[in-house]
Amino acid sequence: MASSHIILPPDDDDEEQRRLEEEEDEDPWARSGPPPAAPEHAVKAALPFSATCVRISRDSYPNLRALRNASSVSLADAAYVKISEGDFGYVLDDVPHLVDHLPDAPTYPNPLQDHPAYSTVKQYFVNEDDTVPQKVVVQKNSRRGVHFRRAGPRQKVYFESDEVKACIVTCGGLCPGLNTVIRELVCGLAHMYNNGYKGFYSSNYLTLTPKSVDDIHKRGGTVLGTSRGGHDTKKIVDNIQDRGINQVYIIGGDGTQKGAYEIFKEIRKRGLKVSVAGIPKTIDNDIAIIDKSFGFDTAVEEAQRAIDSAHVEACSAENGIGLVKLMGRYSGFIAMYATLASRDVDCCLIPESPFYMDGEGGLLQYVERRLKENKHMVIVVAEGAGQDLIAKSLSTSEQQDASGNKLLLDIGLWLTHKIKDHFKSKKMEMTIKYIDPTYMIRAIPSNASDNVYCTLLAHSAIHGAMAGYSFTVGNVNGRHAYIPFYRVTSTRNKVKITDRMWARLLSSTNQPSFLSQKDIDEAKENDRTANKPPLPTGLSHHVANSFDQSASSSSNSQI
Numbered sequence: 001m002a003s004s005h006i007i008l009p010p011d012d013d014d015e016e017q018r019r020l021e022e023e024e025d026e027d028p029w030a031r032s033g034p035p036p037a038a039p040e041h042a043v044k045a046a047l048p049f050s051a052t053c054v055r056i057s058r059d060s061y062p063n064l065r066a067l068r069n070a071s072s073v074s075l076a077d078a079a080y081v082k083i084s085e086g087d088f089g090y091v092l093d094d095v096p097h098l099v100d101h102l103p104d105a106p107t108y109p110n111p112l113q114d115h116p117a118y119s120t121v122k123q124y125f126v127n128e129d130d131t132v133p134q135k136v137v138v139q140k141n142s143r144r145g146v147h148f149r150r151a152g153p154r155q156k157v158y159f160e161s162d163e164v165k166a167c168i169v170t171c172g173g174l175c176p177g178l179n180t181v182i183r184e185l186v187c188g189l190a191h192m193y194n195n196g197y198k199g200f201y202s203s204n205y206l207t208l209t210p211k212s213v214d215d216i217h218k219r220g221g222t223v224l225g226t227s228r229g230g231h232d233t234k235k236i237v238d239n240i241q242d243r244g245i246n247q248v249y250i251i252g253g254d255g256t257q258k259g260a261y262e263i264f265k266e267i268r269k270r271g272l273k274v275s276v277a278g279i280p281k282t283i284d285n286d287i288a289i290i291d292k293s294f295g296f297d298t299a300v301e302e303a304q305r306a307i308d309s310a311h312v313e314a315c316s317a318e319n320g321i322g323l324v325k326l327m328g329r330y331s332g333f334i335a336m337y338a339t340l341a342s343r344d345v346d347c348c349l350i351p352e353s354p355f356y357m358d359g360e361g362g363l364l365q366y367v368e369r370r371l372k373e374n375k376h377m378v379i380v381v382a383e384g385a386g387q388d389l390i391a392k393s394l395s396t397s398e399q400q401d402a403s404g405n406k407l408l409l410d411i412g413l414w415l416t417h418k419i420k421d422h423f424k425s426k427k428m429e430m431t432i433k434y435i436d437p438t439y440m441i442r443a444i445p446s447n448a449s450d451n452v453y454c455t456l457l458a459h460s461a462i463h464g465a466m467a468g469y470s471f472t473v474g475n476v477n478g479r480h481a482y483i484p485f486y487r488v489t490s491t492r493n494k495v496k497i498t499d500r501m502w503a504r505l506l507s508s509t510n511q512p513s514f515l516s517q518k519d520i521d522e523a524k525e526n527d528r529t530a531n532k533p534p535l536p537t538g539l540s541h542h543v544a545n546s547f548d549q550s551a552s553s554s555s556n557s558q559i
C-alpha cells in the first residue's frame with residue numbers, strides 16, 4: 001500500500017513551544033520552520049507498512065492556518081500526533097510507540113506463542129496492518145476515512161516478562177467493573193498499585209498478586225481506592241522513574257485520560273522506556289470515540305429498579321408522581337437508556353436538552369396534563385439537567401470539585417418543590433416521591449456482560465503496553481482499538497438531541513421537546529462543531545477531509 005507518514009517528534013523545550021503558540025498569528029511555523037521530522041528508521045519501526053517520512057513544509061500545506069484555526073490540538077500536542085495515509089482516503093490516526101523516542105529498543109518473541117491455552121488458536125496474533133475504522137456507515141463513494149490501530153497481542157513485544165514492573169491506578173468517581181479490570185490486569189502481570197493520582201507519590205501502595213485479587217470482581221468500588229484532584233505530572237513521573245515502573249495502567253474518565261496524556265508526555269520528554277495504557281472508565285458514558293464505557297450497562301440495569309419503585313409509588317397514589325434522579329453530569333445517557341428500557345417513564349430530562357417550567361409547553365403544564373389523563377406519572381432526571389434554572393432561581397455561583405468538575409445543585413429536590421408548589425397553588429391533590437439512587441447505582445459490582453467487557457479491555461491494554469504503545473484502549477464499532485490520547489480528551493460524548501435515538505425517546509414518553517426552532521438550530525450547530533474531531537496541525541487537505549467526514553451526520557451513533 002502506498003502511504004506517507006507524518007510524525008512530529010516532541011520539542012524538548014516547553015517554553016519555546018508555548019511561545020510559538022502565542023506568536024503563531026499567521027502561521028505556526030513562520031519563525032521556526034516546521035518541526036524536524038523523526039529519523040526514518042523510527043518511523044518505519046512504528047508503522048505496519050513501508051512508509052515515507054514526510055517533512056511538512058508551508059508550501060505543501062497552503063491552508064495550514066485554516067486547519068490550525070479549526071483545530072483544538074495545540075501546536076505542542078501536534079508533536080505527538082501520528083497520521084499516515086493510504087489508498088482511497090485511508091487515514092491511520094496512530095498511537096505513539098516506544099521506538100518513536102527509543103529507536104534501538106530491543107524486541108522479544110511474545111511468550112504467548114508457547115502458552116498452552118493460546119498456541120492452538122489460529123492467528124492468535126494481530127496482524128500489524130490491522131486497523132479499525134472510526135466510521136462504518138459509508139456510501140458508495142465515501143473515502144475510507146479515519147482508522148485506529150487494532151488492539152491485541154503482537155508477535156513481538158518490547159518487554160521481557162521478568163522485566164515488567166507495572167502499576168495500576170484508578171481515578172475519579174466509582175463505576176461498576178473497576179475491580180474486574182484491576183483483577184484482569186493483575187492476573188496478566190505482577191504489579192504494584194496506587195490510590196488515585198495522589199497515590200503515585202504517597203507511601204500508601206500495595207503489591208497485588210493474582211491470589212489477592214482472585215474474587216475482587218464480585219465487589220463494587222475499587223480495591224485501590226480513588227480520588228479527585230491532586231494530579232502533579234512531574235511528581236508522578238518522578239515516582240514512576242524512582243520505582244522503576246515501566247508499564248502504567250490508568251483507569252479513569254475524561255479527567256484521568258487527560259492526566260494520562262500529561263504523564264505520557266513527561267515520560268517521552270525524559271526518554272523513559274515506559275508504556276502508558278489508559279482504560280476509560282465513566283458511568284456517564286461521556287468518553288469520545290468509544291462505543292460504550294464499561295459499567296454503563298450495569299448502571300442502566302440497576303436504574304430500572306429505582307424506576308420500577310417510582311412507578312409502583314406513583315400508581316399507588318391518587319395523582320402520584322415518582323421522580324428518579326440518575327447520574328449524568330454533562331451527558332444524559334444513563335437517563336436516556338434507562339427511560340427507553342423501562343417504558344414506564346413519562347418524562348426524561350437531560351443536560352443536553354434545555355427545558356422550562358412555566359407557561360405553554362412547559363414542564364408543569366405537561367405534568368398537569370399527564371396526571372389528568374393517567375392519574376400518575378414517572379419522571380427521570382439526569383443530575384446535570386436544568387442546572388441553569390436552579391442557578392437562576394437560587395442565584396448561586398458555580399462551584400467545582402477538586403478535579404475542576406462542576407458541582408451540581410440537586411435538580412431532583414428543586415423539581416419536587418416546584419411541582420408541589422404548582423399543584424398547591426392550583427389546589428389540586430397530588431403526591432410526589434423523590435428517589436435518588438445515584439450512588440447506589442455506581443457502587444454495585446458489574447453485571448455479566450460488563451464483566452466480560454472489562455476482562456477484554458484489560459487484556460487489550462496489556463497487549464498494547466507489552467507491544468510498546470501508549471494509548472487509550474476502547475471498543476470502536478465492536479472492535480478493540482488503541483486510540484490516541486488527544487482523541488479521547490478533546491471532546492465529550494453527549495446525547496445528540498437531533499439524532500434518532502432522542503426522537504425515539506420523545507415518541508416513547510410522549511413528552512414535549514421543550515425546544516423552539518431556534519433551540520433546534522442551535523443544537524444542530526453544536527452537534528456539528530462538538531463532533532468535529534480535532535485536526536492535528538499540518539494535515540493535507542484530503543486527510544483533513546477524512547477527519548471531517550468521520551464526524552458527518554450519518555454517524556455511527558445513529559442506530
Ligand SMILES: Nc1ncnc2c1ncn2[C@@H]1O[C@H](COP(=O)(O)OP(=O)(O)O)[C@@H](O)[C@H]1O
Pocket residue numbers: 171172173196197198227228229230231252253254255256257258259260262281282402403405
Ligand atoms: N486536564 C487535566 N490534566 C491533568 N490531570 C487532570 C486533568 N483533569 C483532571 N485530571 C486529574 O484526573 C483525575 C480524575 O479526574 P476526574 O475529573 O475527577 O475524574 P474522571 O477521570 O472520572 O473524569 C484527578 O486526579 C484530576 O486531578
Ligand SMILES: O=P(O)(O)OC[C@H]1O[C@](O)(COP(=O)(O)O)[C@@H](O)[C@@H]1O
Pocket residue numbers: 171172173174228253254255281282283284327328329383401405442
Ligand atoms: O463522586 P462525586 O465526586 O460525588 O461525583 C459524582 C459524579 O461522578 C460521576 O458519577 C462520574 O463522574 P466521573 O466520570 O468524572 O468520575 C458523575 O455522574 C457524578 O456527577
Ligand SMILES: [Mg+2]
Pocket residue numbers: 172253254255282
Ligand atoms: Mg469525568
